[in-house]
Amino acid sequence: MEFQTEQLTKSFGEKQVLKNVSLHTKSGSALGLLGRNGAGKTTTIRIIMGVFPPDGGRVLIDGAPIQRENVNIGYLPEERGLYPKKLILEQLLYLAQLHGMSRRDAKASITRWLTRFGMEEQLNKKLDTLSKGNQQKIQLAATLITDPDFVILDEPFSGLDPVNAMMLKDVVKELIEQGKVVLFSSHQMNYVEEFCDNIAILNQGEIVLSGKIREIKRSYDRSKIVVASAQRDQIAAFCRERLSALVLKTEPVGEELKIYMKSPKEKNALISALVSQQFDLDSVRVFEPSLNDIFVEYTEDAI
């Protein structure tokens, strides 16, 4: 399955919230929609879900306008919403049946997911007796019980502790392996980096950067080398004194040393110089910006 949005635009009153948002992803991969608060992530997702129509643009599945009743979509809304005063089993059954599942299948699926989340004991409790993180897991179960082909998660990590976040990561990885289309939004870059192949950074309603994380990172200037070594300071001194032809400056970063070269082409010359000096090197690598750095760079100017 191939999913695509084409030039989505949306205004609320005078304010244009989305400007030509085009996304693209397909089965077996995850697309991370990144952006600061108010960048338009949730609006984009709501348009995809048909909560409201776009002013312009289209949402396509396999090249044709989406028929939401024919696509099994699992949706985790940003504003979590279930019935706090109702029994968990009862409301999950209701939602599953609304999606066309039979009562028996729904029950089996609910039990399976809640067991997976370690919550099978809570089936006959009221939702509001659970902690926030556990309610979140129930919400996630509500998203997944129908075994959707297309999973949309709006800020799935908010409110989860590290153990639960890990579990969610495993679940998402599994979904990707099963060949589902996964689209999610987040502003927590560390999670995104772990299992997302593709990202799209939204800033003030516009896509400012999109593509494969790997390629984006490689597109950055590769003239910095990071060296991990116990002889950090000696290396720094060596670079300063003997390699000024290659090196602009050095900068200690934690236990490592960041070496700024005059040109990325000098990489091999620099490494062989260090090796020939018999320095005790743990690792040498080209410095790549973290997704976090990239994100900040592209969205800093946002309000």
Add this chain to the structure above:
Amino acid sequence: MKQFWTVFRFEYRNYVKNKLFLITTILFVAVVGAVLSIPRFQDLNSRNEPQNGESGKTVIALVDKTSGDAAAAAAFFMKAMPDTKFETTAESESALKTKVDNGDCDGAVILNTPLTYTYVVKNIGMYDDFSKRFQEVLLAKYRSDKLTRLGVSAADTGDILSAKVTSETVQTGSGKDQMKNYYYTYILIFALYMAILLYGQFVATSVATEKSNRAMELLITSTKPQNLMFGKVLGAGLAGLSQFVLIFGSSYLFYNLNKDYFKDDQVVQSVFNMPLNILLYAVLFFVLGFFIYAFLYGALGSLVSRMEELSNTIMPVNMAFVVAFMVVMFSMNSGLVDNTAMKVCSFIPFTSPMAMFVRIAMGNVAGWEIAVSVAVLIVSTVAVGFLAAAIYRMGVLLYGNAPKPNEIVKMLKNSR
């Protein structure tokens, strides 16, 4: 359609499994049962009580200033009013006041002339009809005395005074006995009024709750708003109907158990022997009236962001409904159920369930009028249902202040 049934079942079960719903229903049934069983127990009591002649009678001190035979007057009065004991005396008015005040007697009558008297009493009760009855008795005595003095024999006097007119009223087939119809019409209208206000609020609350706890976003992305709105309203409707069937059914049962004790009770008789066609009309208008308002309440519920705003938003509908109810009630009490206001109201969808039903039950309505009214009502109910679903669809993601009516119209147009 399958999704509609899922919503419908879910909503219906929510009502029926609700403790408050169960408790109120049981309470209602218990109260109705108790009330309808009262005559049985009253009857048992009065049978067991020994009838002693003197106790329980009202004691009235009698001062006769008309120079007539005080004892004979007392005897005449006692014969005419067997539940009252007249004791002759010659005390002054102030002495009598003290006596009445102390409770030595229940009251005192001072006959000033054959046709004027002073009644001394401590409390004038709501249902104190002594004076009224005594006036008649006194008039009878005056006439009897006068006739005797004119030489009419005692027997003739008695005949003349006790002569009674008897009559029989024959109704033409098409008319209505408003007196008899009044009670059941009143009960049905009142039940309709309660059901609409109560269940209307339930629907509005249910929608507003889903909105405030954000379950809405999952729901509208899972199914069509029509399914949600119609499922909700019809679920509430069936719950209400179940409740009424239980309450009315059990009251009918209790009535039948105690039937013998209600032989002389016009009100109860008329209520439980209402004609079948009236009952069917009641159900028809009940269902339609219920739904048209429930849809409206549901739409309004979707416009608020927080529960606290709900009462303000549904206020206008509540007010309009109460006004309609008042118009109908006043018309019923005045007996002129076919007045102009009622005629107009019986064709306006929001007032016709009550107005047209009252006119059918108590007034004279042509068949075509009923047909037109029902047709208008059915069409409007369905239209309001779809409009409500559209408003609901649009309102569910509206947070902030509830929009004004003109803004709603604008948004509905834009969403097309």
